[in-house]
Amino acid sequence: MEFTFLGSSAGTPTRSRNVSALALGPNGPKPWYLVDCGEGTQHQLLRSRYSVMQLKAIFITHIHGDHTFGLPGLLTSASMLGREEPLDVIAPPQVQTFIRAAIENSDSSLSFDLNFINSEATEFHWEDRYFSVSTVPLSHRVPCHAFVFTERNIERQLQQEKLQADGIEPGPEWGELQKGKDVLLPDGRLLKADDYTQIARDPRRIIVAGDNDTPERLTDACQDAHVLIHEATYTQEVSERVGPWPQHSSAEQVARFARQVQLPNLVLTHFSSRYQSGPGGTPHINQLAAEALQYYKGQLFLAKDFDTYRLEKDFSLHRLEAY
Incomplete structure (x- = not known):
């Protein structure tokens, strides 16, 4: 199983980070699945190995714009490129309204069918040949979910x-x-x-969480998970200064939780645009890593746009060299 970050910034993009989007595939980019689709995701795809022609489904964690505003452009571009295969869109009901309004009010059309599936439905479950997908309700300003991807058809x-x-x-x-x-x-x-x-082995399992101020919501799901991809929008000090309203997690919160549930691999993402990546930048993104490492002793990664990771059959997680 492989996943690539197409965006790792929270709220607004930066010079080096786009807003939220993640590509995930059973074995590379053919086929693949998209989790969230912030503005500019289709531009990020042009710099990656992923093609909209091989995209099998889109999963949207919640309705906020930094997770959805890229959808109309990506879908209409796929149509202009000649896509004909139907596409599942697993998302809150408002996303269907948003996509249809954007297409109908921009003199646009699609050459393929969209199958809208309500991610907020009770006992939601989706599967295809490669993955079985379930959801976990999170805690955010609007309904938000984590998607649990479990490998199917193991050899x-x-x-x-x-x-x-x-x-x-x-x-x-x-x-x-x-x-x-x-x-x-x-x-x-x-x-x-x-x-x-x-x-001969257990299925691999990856959790991709949306925005969430209570990591403990994922306690049960993490018992059999090998990777958790979770937001760490702030350090704890900044989180306390900002206050509770944004309803995001700090690096400390997530790290404490990951230690508590003995999670083997933790990947942090969705960083506030205030954090800098370049030399001498302040506040620096490494402050989030330093904070998390005070509490979590498993394998920790901080997402960067275009970083690709592979979860091996022995459940070890590796960051791959750039393609």
């Missing part, structure tokens, strides 16, 4: 000794069983894939 391991003991010699049937398909032999025997294969 099977053949029980070769059992196959041979039952007189089933190596051949095409072994390959079909390993794909999870039942096989009918010429002698009339039906071989059940579940009887001759086993799944």
Whole structure:
């Protein structure tokens, strides 16, 4: 599983960071899924490996503009490029109204169907060949959710000794069983894939959280998670000075939570535009990392636009070299 940050700034972009968007794929950019779509996301895609033609679904955590304003432009550009495949948009109901209003009031149209799915529906669940996706309600000024991506169709391991003991010699049937398909032999025997294969590992699981001032909302979901991608808009000192109204988390809050639930990998994102990335900048983005490291001893990363990460089958997380 791989994911790439297309935007990691909160509220407004900076010279080096765009607003929120994340590309996620089961094995690189074909196919891939988009979580949030801040203004300028389609420009970010032009500097990445991801194509709107391979996009399978869009997931929107909440309605705020730094997570949604890029949608009309991205969708209409996909249409102009010739996309015809339908696209699922998993989002709050207001997003459907927003997209339709933008298209209808700009003399625009789409060459493909949009399937709107209410992310706020009770017992929401979505899945395709690659992922099963559920939601966790968060705490923000408007309804907001985290999306939990769980790997599906994990590779099977053949029980070769059992196959041979039952007189089933190596051949095409072994390959079909390993794909999870039942096989009918010429002698009339039906071989059940579940009887001759086993799944040798747990599914990989990544949580992509929207804006949230209460990380503890994710306690249950994090029990089986291998990566949490969560906002850290401020340091704790700035968070206390700003006050509770924005309803965002500090680096300290998230780090304390991650330690509490023994999370192996934590990726912080959605940083206030006040934090600088360049040498000598103040306040500097490294202050967020320093604060988090006081409380969290797992593997910590601070997102940067265009950084790509890979969650391996052994559940280790690596930041990849730039492509």
